[in-house]
Amino acid sequence: MISKRMQTSLDNAVSIRDIFEEGKKLAKIYGKENIYDFSIGNPSVEPPAIVNETLKEILDTQDALSLHGYPSNVGHPEVRQCVANYLNDKYDMNYGEENIVMTSGAASAIALLCNTLLDYQDEVITFAPYFWEYKSYVETLYGVLVPALCDQKSLQPDEKTFREAFSEKTRIVLINTPNNPTGAVYTEESIKMVTDVLREMEKKYNHPIYLISDEPYRKLSYGIEIPYIPHYYDDTIIVYSFSKTLSIPGERVGYAALTPQMADCANVFAGLTASLRYMGYVNAPSLQQKMLLKCIDATVDVSIYEKNRDLLYNSLTDIGYECIHPDGAFYLFMRALEEDDWKFCQRAKEEKILMAPGKAFYGPGFVRISYCVPYKVVEDSIPAFKRLYDSYQVS
Numbered sequence: 001m002i003s004k005r006m007q008t009s010l011d012n013a014v015s016i017r018d019i020f021e022e023g024k025k026l027a028k029i030y031g032k033e034n035i036y037d038f039s040i041g042n043p044s045v046e047p048p049a050i051v052n053e054t055l056k057e058i059l060d061t062q063d064a065l066s067l068h069g070y071p072s073n074v075g076h077p078e079v080r081q082c083v084a085n086y087l088n089d090k091y092d093m094n095y096g097e098e099n100i101v102m103t104s105g106a107a108s109a110i111a112l113l114c115n116t117l118l119d120y121q122d123e124v125i126t127f128a129p130y131f132w133e134y135k136s137y138v139e140t141l142y143g144v145l146v147p148a149l150c151d152q153k154s155l156q157p158d159e160k161t162f163r164e165a166f167s168e169k170t171r172i173v174l175i176n177t178p179n180n181p182t183g184a185v186y187t188e189e190s191i192k193m194v195t196d197v198l199r200e201m202e203k204k205y206n207h208p209i210y211l212i213s214d215e216p217y218r219k220l221s222y223g224i225e226i227p228y229i230p231h232y233y234d235d236t237i238i239v240y241s242f243s244k245t246l247s248i249p250g251e252r253v254g255y256a257a258l259t260p261q262m263a264d265c266a267n268v269f270a271g272l273t274a275s276l277r278y279m280g281y282v283n284a285p286s287l288q289q290k291m292l293l294k295c296i297d298a299t300v301d302v303s304i305y306e307k308n309r310d311l312l313y314n315s316l317t318d319i320g321y322e323c324i325h326p327d328g329a330f331y332l333f334m335r336a337l338e339e340d341d342w343k344f345c346q347r348a349k350e351e352k353i354l355m356a357p358g359k360a361f362y363g364p365g366f367v368r369i370s371y372c373v374p375y376k377v378v379e380d381s382i383p384a385f386k387r388l389y390d391s392y393q394v395s
Contacts, residue, residue, distance in 0.1 A: 009136065022354070030352060036381035038369040039354040041180060041330065043247040045305065045372070048298040051246055054291050062290070071286050073276040074269075075102025075255070079289045083255055086296045087238075091228045099260055101272045102284040104252040106216050106241035107133065110174070113212055113237060113256065114141040115279055116271035117171055125165045126174040127157050129181050129333070129363030131214075134174060144169075147362050155184040155324050155333065159193050166201050172210050173198060177226065178217040181361040181368035182333040183309075183326020188227045195233035208235050208263035216241040216254070219299045221328035222306045234261040237268075242292070244329075245299045253288035305330045308371040308378050315382045319389050330372040333363065337392040341367055347391075351384040 002010075026035050058067065074080065077097055084095035103109040114124070114137055124138045128147035138145040148165040151158045157175075175194065177186040186194075195211070202209050213229045215238060230236045241254035256272065258265050276282060312332055316323055322335040334355075336344035341357040341364060348355055348367075358366030371378060 009139075026349075026352065026354075033380070035352050035354065036377055036384055037354045038371060038373065038381075039356055041244075041370045041372060043244055043249060043300070043330075043372055044374060045247055045300040047247040048295070048300060050295055050298050051248065051291065054294045055287065058287065058290050067290065068286060071283050071289065073273050073283050075100070075284055076286070076289050079292055080255075082293050082296055083257070087257060091231070093228075093230060094260055095257060096260065098269060099258045099265070101256045101258075101269065101276075102289055103239075103254050103256055103276075104281055104284050105243055105249075105254045106214055106239045107137070108252070108281050108284075109239040109241075109254055109256040110134070110212065110214060111137045111141065112272050112275040112279065112281065113172070113210075113239070114138055114143055115275040116268060117210060118143040119171075121169060122171040123167060123169045124172040124174055125162070125170060127162075127176075127179075129155075129179075129358065129361040129366070130174075131176060131180045132360045132362075143171075146170075149362075150182075150184075153324075155179070155182045156186060156190045157194055159197065162194065162197060166197075166205075168205055170201065170205070170209055171207075172212055174212045174214065175229070176214040178221055178326075178328025179331075180217065180329055181331050181356070181358070181363065182324055183329045183331045184324065184333075185221060185224050185226055185327040188225075191227045191229060191232055195229070198233055198235075202235070210262070210268075211236045212239055213237070214239045216244050217329040219245040220302055220305060220330060222302070222309065222326075224327045226328070230259045234259055235263050237262070242288075242295075246295060247300050248288070251285065251288045253284050253292070255284075304375075305372065308373070308375055311375070311382075312369065312371050312378050316385060319382075319386050321385070321389065330370060332369040332371060333358070333366050334369055336365055336367050337389065339365065341365055348388055351388045353381060353384050353388065 080100040081097045083100045087093050087095050118141050120142045123144045123146050125146045125148055126134055128149050135145045146165045148162045198209055211233050236259045238257040243249035324333045326332055338344050345355050345357045356368040358364050
């Protein structure tokens, strides 16, 4: 028998993975080319050539025992310094090796930070719509996730709902830009509003409130500048994953970067070090860490995703769908054609279209379309989206 806590979590879950698995079953029945699967954010662009070249070089030239043995819990020192140097050069920062913790992707970094920073029933504010597993990360560590609903037209943070979300128990604000599920990039004006309110609330409650910026899509933006949040707020922790920018989600490597000026920086670093052991992560994969020494600045061909976005957005809005124009990531947030977005997704399956319901992201009334698929899938899906739209006009 599983725990009551886990059973409740399973009962309340809207699993995007289940939709993805259903897509694979439908592909076997109807043929993969006849299924338009926009359900999951699995990169469709090849990793940069330097990734595989570097991995082969490491395996051919480095001592196997030292390569595959335990590194420090927080990561290889030379890799952490490499990350620090890159961030310093790129964003005019002053990180040192002692500010970087290598992690098994961004997800583990957030979980480790929750374990380090939260006491029982402490609160984490995040902007909704949000990546659905944030709730699991926070509540598994006995915290409480408090959504602050974004403006429903711009999908930018809303000051009124943000202010209302704070309490004495607020310890973390978790921000994600470019955003999953919406593709929105929070503007500098929005970031200034968020950080101004945070400083005000730190004074009001007389304790640090850490801003965790979850940034796996930072390099996936389309002609728009993404503010680097530590420039605006000292108590910031950047969480990064190479899953999307290098198209290596299965390799699970990323980092947490602690702003050197932030409150209690050394103790937070020590807490993350201990959390890696306590929570069973131990360390980020050694081989993938070493690969970053040559691939830290590499990125996939973002123009491929941009081409998909342009075709999909323009085609859907021409048909008559209401979509929020995405400036980053590889997601399009589209308003469902009925109030129940789950039922809308079920009806879309009749046209072999698979999408994720907005309710899974605290964004009811919308659906998420992941356009990290081959261009031909987007092309071939347009007539199916038109038939779906037309079916609502006559019903």
